[in-house]
Amino acid sequence: MALIRSNTLVSPGIYKMTVAFTGAVKPGQFFMLRAWDKDPLLSRPISVHDYEPGLLTFLYQVVGKGTEILARLQTDDDVTIQGPYGNGFPEITGDLCVVGGGIGTAPLYYLVRHYRNQNPLGKCRVYLGFRDIAYGVDAFEVLADEMILDVGGIITHKLAVLPGETVVTCGPEIMMEAVAKAVPKENRVYVSLEAHMACGIGACLGCSCETRSGNKKVCKDGPVFVREEVFYV
Missing domain, CATH: 2.40.30.10 (Translation factors)
Known part of the structure; x- marks a missing residue:
């Protein structure tokens, strides 16, 4: 409790x-x-x-x-x-670019705040997209070097990743797949998946997902994966 x-x-x-x-x-x-x-x-x-x-x-x-x-x-x-539960995002030491859509922005805030604490001289750019009403934007603006916001459109249409940035994305699967395809191969990309879960520890197999190396459990092997594992780009 x-x-x-x-x-x-x-x-x-x-x-x-x-x-x-x-x-x-x-x-x-x-x-x-x-x-x-x-x-x-x-x-x-x-x-x-x-x-x-x-x-x-x-x-x-x-x-x-x-x-x-x-x-x-x-x-x-x-x-x-x-x-x-879950593996969480990796420690990022270079520049960071996060791309969030809707409620997928939720886990990205703790990532950005942690990154800023660990990398005070690093650069962090934030892309946030919402269907109709934006929320939580002010908290990101305090931490980000650059903020790009889209309401009612498609945030990935505004995405322009810089050389050397690590990209982290969370949101609708169609958005994350678009990010995975748009970002140059030279940039590392991490995606945070969502799935229906029963136990959270990998025992029930209810959140299995296809990956390049076979079926994996979102709750235990993820929810964070490198883009090549789940989108085959």
């Missing part, structure tokens, strides 16, 4: 939840959350939006019964969290 410190609406259908938690958490990892007994059956995988000792933050979208229950939780309520 974890004690909820806050759970607020930040945009239509988008909530930010902070809970009390102390442990080692890497950018790009996720937790399994639940606040119910038997219905719905499965916990919900939610990526880490931010973490500092004692306080863990999730940014999530209400898309079904489970997340509807999470959105109704109040300060000082309990929520069951299991994790952190």
Whole structure:
């Protein structure tokens, strides 16, 4: 159990939840959350939006019964969290370019903040795309050397990766595939996949995905993969 410190609406259908938690958490990892007994059956995988000792933050979208229950939780309520799970994003030492779409922007914030703390002289450029209403942009602007925002269009149409940048992307699969194809071969690209999960530890095989080296589990082998593994570019 974890004690909820806050759970607020930040945009239509988008909530930010902070809970009390102390442990080692890497950018790009996720937790399994639940606040119910038997219905719905499965916990919900939610990526880490931010973490500092004692306080863990999730940014999530209400898309079904489970997340509807999470959105109704109040300060000082309990929520069951299991994790952190997944491999997370790698440590990046050169320049960084992140490309996020919709709720896929959620795990990228902790990555950018961690990168800035570890690489104060490195350059970080951020591309964020939203279907209709942007959210969380101000927090990225504080950390980024350059911010490119698109609302209602296609963010990858604005993408111009610089030599030497490592690219990290999270969002709709069609967007990530477009990023994977657009970025020059010389640049390293990491993609963070989303999948339905039952256990979070690779035991149930419910989140298997095809990769160049055979089927892998998004929860255990991922959710972060190099682009060549999943998009075959």
